[in-house]
Amino acid sequence: MSASTHRTSQRLGVVLVAAVCWLAALPSQAESAQPPVPERGLMAAQTCAGCHGTQGELGDSAFVPLAGMSAERFTQAMRSFADDSRPSTLMGPLARAFTEQEIEWMADYFAAQPAPAPLNRSDREEDDS
Amino acid sequence: MTSRRAFLKLAGATGAATFSPLASAQSKPRVVIVGGGVGGATTAKYLKLYAPQVEVTIVEPKREYQRPYGSSEVITGQATMEDITISYAALANRHGVRFVHDRVTAIDYDAKHVRTSDGTTLDYDRLVVSPGVSFDFDAVDGLTPELAEQRLPHGWDAGDQLLALKKQLEAVPENGTVVIGPPPNPYRCPPGPYERAGLIAQWLLDRGDTSPRVIILDPKNGFTTDVTMLQAWNRLYRFNIPAPARGKYSAEELAEMPDHENPGPIEWVMGDLGGRILGVNAETMTVEAEAGTFQADMINIVPPLKAGQVAIDQDLADESGWCPVDQRTFESTRHADVHVIGDSCIAGAMPKSGYAASSQAKVLAIQLKALLAGNGPVEPVFQNTCYALAGNTEYGMFVADVFRLQEGRITRVDEQRFLPFDATPMQYRLAALYQHAWMQSFSDDCFG
Incomplete structure (x- = not known):
């Protein structure tokens, strides 16, 4: 929760400005106070979930969990997949198929999700309310 | 929360x-x-x-x-x-x-x-x-829902038919013949019938068979991931690219996939070569196709779907x-x-x-x-990824697409969909690794 609180204070101004759009925002943004991701952004972000987990949350897996990843790191990864500077199997073509705007929405969405704690799965099992 | x-x-x-x-x-x-x-x-x-x-x-x-x-x-x-x-x-x-x-x-x-x-x-x-x-059983002469539960399971909707097919495979005599009949388009899991053919070929080889046969009788001339799959079979199973399918590749690519003098187990009788199945006889274990009659020890026909x-x-x-x-x-x-x-x-x-x-x-x-x-x-905005194995479970492949709505129709974004012809061995191994990881992550995403 401390990371979330930290983000809250950082992003408070943004949230106040964005209050008009708040009702259209995702529920999780209300908690973590990231800039609101519109429904179209949610559309884009949810395409990742089949491999990278629901809302980016993943346990032990060959895939990278996206929940809690910083927006900068996510965007940089997608750009380097897209220009093939980062080798991949299928991420290169997929990254090229999404727009810059969608990648920014995805980045904001995953940054707003609580980061999983893969080394402490018993805690996560309880956090399902 | x-x-x-x-x-x-x-x-x-x-x-x-x-x-x-x-x-x-x-x-x-x-x-x-x-x-x-x-x-x-x-x-x-x-x-x-x-x-x-x-x-x-x-x-x-x-x-x-x-x-x-x-x-x-x-x-x-x-x-x-x-x-x-x-x-x-x-x-x-x-x-x-x-x-x-x-x-x-x-x-x-x-x-x-x-x-x-x-x-x-x-x-x-x-x-x-x-x-x-x-399943449209009426479309295949000699096939019935009852036979699908006994001698001729399709195994295309999970269930006990998978176990029936497993038993049948185990009963195939040494160097026996398995006939696979993929359905016409459109059908569930486009690379699936070909992955199954590869898995069965690999299983027979692993058992020690030296000259088993896995014959694919296909009404179609192509399938999703065919370029990657046929290339893999050429490498892994001494598979020869059928003449009507050579147009899927460039001359340079074909030069890297020479015909084998002693071809391996998998034969793809594509539509242009008479692969369309006309009927099946569970008693005589024969399949009638446009190309002729095929005697088999195991028959796995997936009827047309609806x-x-x-x-x-x-x-x-x-x-x-x-x-x-x-x-x-x-x-x-x-x-x-x-x-x-x-x-x-x-x-x-x-x-x-x-x-x-x-x-x-x-x-x-x-x-x-x-x-x-x-x-x-x-x-x-939509996405699809289908992973498949060549047969060898460390050789994977995929099709991956993003889709958008254009003039009311869901349309594929035109990007590279498959591993390139010159993909590295590591990329095939990673695709196989991801195929298995995906079974878990995907199931969790849907049901977990």
Whole structure:
């Protein structure tokens, strides 16, 4: 929760400005106070979930969990997949198929999700309310 | 989580007061989902995530799900029935989805309710129908639903037919012949029949057979991932690219796939070579194709597919055997307030795959949330990935696509879809690794 609180204070101004759009925002943004991701952004972000987990949350897996990843790191990864500077199997073509705007929405969405704690799965099992 | 719930209640209440006479008359909007497969389960889970105030009920006769994706590995022993069985407990207990384990016998589109075989009536504001596929046995002379349960299982919808096929494979005599009959388009899991052929060839070779035969009798001249799959077979199984398929490759690429003097087990009798099956005889274990008669020790024909039976029975399919929908919201063009997703629906360029069904389900969850609040639909974006194995379980491949709506039709974004011809050995190994990781991550995303 401390990371979330930290983000809250950082992003408070943004949230106040964005209050008009708040009702259209995702529920999780209300908690973590990231800039609101519109429904179209949610559309884009949810395409990742089949491999990278629901809302980016993943346990032990060959895939990278996206929940809690910083927006900068996510965007940089997608750009380097897209220009093939980062080798991949299928991420290169997929990254090229999404727009810059969608990648920014995805980045904001995953940054707003609580980061999983893969080394402490018993805690996560309880956090399902 | 409390604040998330409180927020959604607030959002829901505001939407109701402002926009929706339906929601104001009904404190909890009701969505009934027919079918507890990938499409139905993912819709239920994501709708509860996005709009927890909605009452979601899945009507599904089976008490647990058996995933068809990856299930050919049951036949060749890399997976067990337990591995492909998925509990509904997380959907029910964690996400608050209600289950009615019964069969739908009627849908009243005017009164907006679903009736099940024990007389239960379920009212809905929006109905989702995601019943998978059914099989057109009449299309193959000599094939019947009864034979599919005995000598000629298709094994294309999980279940005990997989175990029957496993037993049949184990009973194939040394250097025997297996005939695989992939269905015509469109069908569920486009790379699947070819992956199965590869897995069976590998299994026979691993058993020590020196000259087994796996003959694919195909009505088609191509299939999704064919370029990668045929290349893999050329490398792994001394497979010779059939003459009519050589046009799929450049001259340079063909030079890297020389014909083998002593070809291996897999033969692909494509449509242009007479691969279309005319009939089958379970007594003599022969398959009649345009190219001639094939004697086999094991026959695995997947009949032509059509929409799930309940969709056909309830007037949601057209003369094509599939269900036409508005491809933005998946609302049936035949009955209002009913959405058809997954294998049963006509979804433009999207394949009939688990990933596609799940992608459509997530889009539908967003659309249902909007529609139930009296808002307009959201511009959709879809994704599909199908992983497949060449046979050798460390040699993987895939097709991956993003789809968008263009002029009312779901259209593929034109990007590279497969591993390139000159992919590195590591990329094939990674694709196989990801194929197996995906079985878990994908199942968790839909059902967990």
